[in-house]
Amino acid sequence: xxxxDTSGGGHKKKGPGVKKGKKLSTRVDLTPMVxxxxxxxxxxxxxxxxxxxxxxxxxxxxxxxxxxxxNKAKESGALTILMGNDNHIYYYEGQxxxxxxxxxxxxxxxxxxxxxxxxxxxxxxxSIAQDPNDPEHDLxxxxxxxxxxxxxxxxxxxxxxxINVVKKYALVDIFDIEEQLVKKSDENxxxxxx
Amino acid sequence: MGRxxxxxxxxxxxxxxxxxxxxxxxxxxxxxxxxxxxxAIAVTTPSSVSSKVAPSKDFVLITIDKDGKVFxxxxxxxxxxxxxxxxxxxxxxxxxxxxxxxxxxxxxxxSGLASFLAITEENRKGxxxxxxxxxxxxxxxxxxxxxVINDAYAGTKMxxxxxxxxxAKYPAFKGVLTAxxxxxIQKFQMVTNPENAPAGSELYKKSMAGEKQEN
Numbered sequence: 001x002x003x004x005d006t007s008g009g010g011h012k013k014k015g016p017g018v019k020k021g022k023k024l025s026t027r028v029d030l031t032p033m034v035x036x037x038x039x040x041x042x043x044x045x046x047x048x049x050x051x052x053x054x055x056x057x058x059x060x061x062x063x064x065x066x067x068x069x070x071n072k073a074k075e076s077g078a079l080t081i082l083m084g085n086d087n088h089i090y091y092y093e094g095q096x097x098x099x100x101x102x103x104x105x106x107x108x109x110x111x112x113x114x115x116x117x118x119x120x121x122x123x124x125x126x127s128i129a130q131d132p133n134d135p136e137h138d139l140x141x142x143x144x145x146x147x148x149x150x151x152x153x154x155x156x157x158x159x160x161x162x163i164n165v166v167k168k169y170a171l172v173d174i175f176d177i178e179e180q181l182v183k184k185s186d187e188n189x190x191x192x193x194x
Numbered sequence: 195m196g197r198x199x200x201x202x203x204x205x206x207x208x209x210x211x212x213x214x215x216x217x218x219x220x221x222x223x224x225x226x227x228x229x230x231x232x233x234a235i236a237v238t239t240p241s242s243v244s245s246k247v248a249p250s251k252d253f254v255l256i257t258i259d260k261d262g263k264v265f266x267x268x269x270x271x272x273x274x275x276x277x278x279x280x281x282x283x284x285x286x287x288x289x290x291x292x293x294x295x296x297x298x299x300x301x302x303x304x305s306g307l308a309s310f311l312a313i314t315e316e317n318r319k320g321x322x323x324x325x326x327x328x329x330x331x332x333x334x335x336x337x338x339x340x341x342v343i344n345d346a347y348a349g350t351k352m353x354x355x356x357x358x359x360x361x362a363k364y365p366a367f368k369g370v371l372t373a374x375x376x377x378x379i380q381k382f383q384m385v386t387n388p389e390n391a392p393a394g395s396e397l398y399k400k401s402m403a404g405e406k407q408e409n
Binding site: 030031033034037038040041044045047048053054055056057058059060061083115145146147148149150151152153154155156158159162163164165171173 | 249
């Protein structure tokens with residue numbers, strides 16, 4: 001099919017007395033070479049475009065700001081998300097009740113996912129909004145990672161904020177009482193799964 | 195009467211030209227590919243929907259590995275010199291300026307920095323190094339580092355990047371955040387792998403409507 005013609009032009013008459021050697025074809029089939037070439041090209045094309053890491057921006061609150069200057073979250077619009085060990089995630093709306101009855105558990109994805117919780121909260125805030133121009137004004141999500149959760153968990157939740165277009169959220173240190181609650185729930189779910 | 199015979203045309207195609215093009219493209223892609231330099235610190239980053247490409251030069255990178263150890267990379271060699279000189283002046287560490295300038299990353303407490311710089315570049319492996327202490331609030335050396343870096347970059351743009359491993363625990367991340375806050379650094383970026391917004395979510399609808407992402 002594809003050959004390189006290297007046999008030289010014309011049929012020169014050989015001089016008398018020169019014996020005719022058996023003529024070996026010098027044509028090379030280039031098809032496999034082209035195949036290989038394109039294979040390598042596709043490999044390099046893919047490797048160049050795939051290794052582009054992205055960056056997500058995070059703004060930290062100013063710790064030194066006076067308490068009266070800080071934004072106050074309305075109880076009706078506040079949702080606190082707590083992250084525990086082993087991809088466990090918990091949340092409560094408004095303020096944590098003394099008996100922790102509104103301390104609920106969720107998951108990162110699948111059934112009862114944190115995304116549904118956020119969306120439900122969002123819908124609720126919209127329904128009670130007073131200012132029709134800015135219906136999501138009161139929605140504030142407080143993210144409290146416990147010391148056992150991983151960096152991936154934090155990024156996932158921050159990512160969830162941008163997926164669900166939550167404008168106001170804050171990464172806040174966990175309170176001792178919440179930390180203990182998370183720890184207890186983590187242990188409970190561990191023992192119940194065993 | 196027999197039909198006039200058409201001269202039979204050969205179906206062979208000369209592949210030489212195609213081969214030329216293929217290999218020209220191949221050499222182009224080989225030359226343009228930037229292979230990631232074998233990383234001394236193994237980190238698998240989480241993924242996010244952010245579509246902004248991470249800056250690849252003039253950055254200050256803080257890496258958290260899976261054990262929560264913190265490493266520091268300063269891209270600009272000129273700044274490295276400023277930093278090491280000011281460290282030598284303020285903390286009296288007596289560091290080797292040339293070695294510091296050529297070091298790709300820093301991963302030792304101040305007390306062990308001189309011996310860290312004595313190790314050859316190839317032998318500096320993230321899992322064998324102590325990292326910069328920052329988990330303890332009383333001994334957060336990253337605060338000092340960030341202060342020195344901030345001074346060195348005063349007036350110029352600094353891209354502060356944070357690259358954490360999936361499995362790193364939150365206290366290490368918090369220690370880094372504390373170091374940023376203490377130095378009034380409120381803005382930084384986290385290196386992630388790109389990921390598409392999940393179908394049906396609000397961000398997905400927005401991007402379908404042609405709106406650009408804010409971040």
